Amino acid sequence: MPRASRTRCAVVIPSWNGREDTLRCLRSLDELSLDVYLVDNASDDGSVEAVRSQFPNVRVVVNDENLGFAGACNEGIRRALDDGAEVVGVLNNDTVASSDFVTPLLEVLEDPSVGAVGPKVLDFDKPDRFWSAGASLAFRPNLVILRGHRARDRGQFDRRANVDFIPGCALFASRCTWQDVGLFNPSYFAYMEDVDWCLRVRRHGLSVIYEPSASLLHKGAAATGGGYSPQRKYMHALNTVRFLRRHGTSRLWAGFVFFDCLLWPLTLGLSLVTGRTKAALSKARGIFDGLRGRTVTPPARGR
Secondary structure (H helix, E strand, O other): OOHHHHOOEEEEEEEOOOHHHHHHHHHHHOOOOOEEEEEEOOOOOOHHHHHHHHOOOOEEEEOOOOOHHHHHHHHHHHHHHHOOOOEEEEEOOOEEEOOOOHHHHHHHHOOOOEEEEEEEEEEOOOOOEEEEOOEEEOOOOOOEEEOOOOOEOOOOOOOOEEOOEOOOOEEEEEHHHHHHHOOOOHHHOOOOHHHHHHHHHHHOOOEEEEEEEEEEEEOOOHHHOOOOOHHHHHHHHHHHHHHHHHHOOHHHHHHHHHHHHHOHHHHHHHHHHHOOHHHHHHHHHHHHHHHOOOOOOOOOOOO
């Protein structure tokens, strides 16, 4: 058997009140040779009971409080490593994996120069379009760009590529990488922890790889109300500033000041037309709180 097919691989799925999404995700993994860890952030929608009933082989970890995406992932990664996993991946609970999902990622990780790898991620509602083909830090709004986001998949991202970071919705790394680089920084709570972690991977001299022969579907921001929800915009804006305070270069700071600060009045004006005023105001509040050194705290209900 190929070495990759014999590698003990674990997948960590953080969740909060996404019962149906979680069950769909687990069904897609059911036929794969994986050790699955579900880390629940104090859900109150029956998620834990449903998973235990329908997927008795899934190892369920229940937190007494909401630790966020980063904290929940760290709980699961530690347990998987303690249980002897050679590769540990993290998946959002709103993803659906293809049947050939795992093996290509494991084959990439056989190269000791690779620190992390991620698949082609397609939009759940429009599976002929990209959610991401890896991602990059960029001189643009929100600091990051998802390669191919919303573009139709015409084969333009069918080559393996070295990228700045892999979105945390589907990110895999070897045991050695998790041990040498460390886990996610829990102070991010949710959003930008994947960017921070992959930057640390690259600073260890390891590459971050996008592998297109593995693929999955992803809803995107399902736990925080969608891409333009006030909650998501607040968290992402605050953590963007938090990331810049730790790792910002003059180029990244310049892009942030220009696009996210100086052009914010334009964003607000457009939001009045599109009905996204609350999201625009939440982004401004997140920027302000980030500059004040605040951290994201758990919402009143969930992640």
